[in-house]
Amino acid sequence: MRFHKLSLLKLVLTAFILTVLIMISCQKPGKNLSWESDILVPLIHSSLGVDDIFTDSLLVENPDQSFKLVLDQKINTMDNNALIEVHDTIAEDVFNVNIPVPFKLNPGQKILEKNTDFMMKLGDVRLSKAKAKKAILKFLVISNFKQPMRVKYKVLSSEKNSIPFEITDDIPAAAAGSEVKLIREIDLSGYNIDFTGLNHNSINTIRSSTTIWISPNADTAYYSKADSITVTSIFDKLQLESALGYFGQKNQMIADSSILNTFQNFKSGSFSLENLSAELQINNYVGADFQVRINKITSANSSTGKQLDLNDAIVGRRLNILRASRTSDDISSITPQKYTYSLNNSNVKDLLMNMPDKLSYQIEYNINPLGNVSGGNDFIFADKSLEGNIHIEIPLKVKMDSLVIQSYSKINFDSESHIKSGYLNIYVANLFPFDVEIQFYVLDDHKNIVDSLLKENSISRHGTIDNNGIVIKATNDILRVKLDAELIQKLKTSKEVLIWARINNPQQKHYLLYQNYNIDIKLIVEANYEY
Known part of the structure; x- marks a missing residue:
């Protein structure tokens, strides 16, 4: 207007x-x-x-000043977060006095310094490197020492601006016959993580360091084998911005929908199109092979309640999608594998004339159907993965x-x-x-x-x-x-x-x-x- x-x-x-x-x-x-x-x-x-x-934003003016309507409807073909799921303990260090007779510890005295290599349980996924997009590390200390303690925990496998993550915290003294607990949630977002261990020949391995002192503010006291302190760290949430390794073989089903605003100005009635061209586009920016099967695409008009399913030979067919390639660790160096499938012989025109306000779909994909053919060199970037799109061009002859x-x-x-x-x-x-x-x-x-x-x-x-x-x-x-x-x-x-x-x-x-x-x-x- x-x-x-x-x-x-x-x-x-x-x-x-x-x-x-x-x-x-x-x-x-x-x-x-x-x-x-x-x-x-x-x-x-x-x-x-x-x-x-x-909708104005979808209109394209032709050289003869006639209009065509250009639609690009994104389809979520995979869930990056579900591809590599990490929720595991990465270190647990326990210090026990374990001496039959009490002995004296002085304020500021170091009682433990230990490096730990911990291999996480990730199924058939074998990670070597990654960058955390969103990472929450739970840090838990349980102590029954009757004097205050000091704990330093360092993730040696992590790095941000060339500095590994570390935290130092003071643990209060426990009352007689009880224990104290300290819980911290630590944000490791943006850290690079090396999963190859001390000698860089492992997989899924986090290397950490734990150091425990008697607090400088403590009193000199005698300790017995009943005294102990436990330090545990757990990845509560880890979403990867990028990853390198072997991502295993996994089958995943995506059932999702997207909102269509193309026909939002229509209050009632109908229209007819003379012709159009349509295609399904799949672009693979992941360094892994896929098999993709589209089980259903449905046009839904919530006002009329009418639903129409896409009728095309591509529905139910397995599509083999080869892996992307890259020349460096930078996302800009990726060369994707691009595939185009014509929908011109389908009923996509009927789906549009249904004036849908929602497009729903069910898509199944298998990653690495042939196994670890890359030798542990699969790669993925969260911002560029397996992308699906329905591209439609409609001359507005209506x-x-x-x-x-x-x-x-x-x-x-x-x-x-x-x-x-x-x-x-x-x-x-x-x-x-x-x-x-x-x-x-x-x-x-x-x-x-x-x-x-x-x-x-x-x-x-x-x-x-x-x-x-x-x-x-x-x-x-x-x-x-x-x-x-x-x-x-x-x-x-x-x-x-x-x-x-x-x-x-x-x-x-x-x-x-x-x-x-x-x-x-x-x-x-x-x-x-x-x-």
């Missing part, structure tokens, strides 16, 4: 009132002065164009059947004006190849309809169409609405008018839509004012 705020009413009335005041100032005492004047004031100038029928659209236009009908009588003149110029049934509704502040301007819907006939099916001249109509006291009061209190249009195609032909096609609408107040 394109509209202009053309309320000149206040300006005109101000000039008029100033004139009246000057005349009054010249009037002889005892005389009453009354003025009447006929004024034409634009109230609304609006238009309904092709972008009010189809036929409309009672297709309803609507739009809103601001008005500013002067609430202080003294209208004695008049008309609201509505000028409609139809440059579409379709008939348009039109109505105007006055709205309150909550967008509720309080009145209609026309007693019955008016039909604006299609423009003049030449032998090539192109509209060369608009059909013009003038509608006059009498301004009675009730309607005047409603217009004074309203800030918005709803323009309602039902588009019909009496010729039952498909017409190509052009950039200049629109319905131009002007509302002009022709009123008699009295002061």
Whole structure:
């Protein structure tokens, strides 16, 4: 909807009132002065164009100024987080005094320094390197020492800005016969992780270091074998930004849906397309082979409840997708494997004419169907994985059947004006190849309809169409609405008018839509004012 705020009413009335005041100032005492004047004031100038029928962002103008609709609907073909799941203990260090007789420990004395290589249980996944996109490490210390302790924990396998992660914390003294627990949740997001261990010849291995001291603030005390302290670290959540290794063999089912806004302007009715071209695109940015099977793609219209499934040879067929390649560790060096499958022989046109607001799908994929053919050199980046897309190009050669659209236009009908009588003149110029049934509704502040301007819907006939099916001249109509006291009061209190249009195609032909096609609408107040 394109509209202009053309309320000149206040300006005109101000000039008029100033004139009246000057005349009054010249009037002889005892005389009453009354003025009447006929004024034409634009109230609304609006238009309904092709972008009010189809979503503007999807329209592409051709060189001949006709329109086509270009749709790209993303399909989630895989869940990166489910590809490599990490939830495991990475280290557990226990210090026991374990001496039959009590012995003395001094404040600040180191009692444990230990490096640990811990191999995580990741099934047939074999990781060598990764970068954490989102990582939460739970750090748990349990102590029954009767003096405060100090613990330093370092993840030697991690690195951020060339510095490994470490944490140092003080543990309070435990009361007699009890223990104290310290739990920390540590954010390791953005850290690089080396899973190859001390000699860089392992997999799935985290190397860590634990150091324990008697706190410098402790008292000198004697300790027995009943005293102990346990330090445990667990990956509670690990989502990878990138990873290198072998990702195992896994079968996963994706059942998802996406919202379609293509037909959001359609309130009811239907339309028909003459032709279109459509294809399924699969781009593999992962350094691993896949087998993909599309089990179902469904077009769903929530208003009508109607659902249609895609009918094409690609449904249920296994698609072999080869791995991507790369020349460095940088994501920009990836060369994806790209596949295109035509949907031109499918019923995709029927799926679109269902005017869906949701597209749902079920997709199954297998990773590494032939096993570890890369020798542990699979790679993945979270921002570039296995991507699916349905690409559709539709020349907007269409036929409309009672297709309803609507739009809103601001008005500013002067609430202080003294209208004695008049008309609201509505000028409609139809440059579409379709008939348009039109109505105007006055709205309150909550967008509720309080009145209609026309007693019955008016039909604006299609423009003049030449032998090539192109509209060369608009059909013009003038509608006059009498301004009675009730309607005047409603217009004074309203800030918005709803323009309602039902588009019909009496010729039952498909017409190509052009950039200049629109319905131009002007509302002009022709009123008699009295002061």
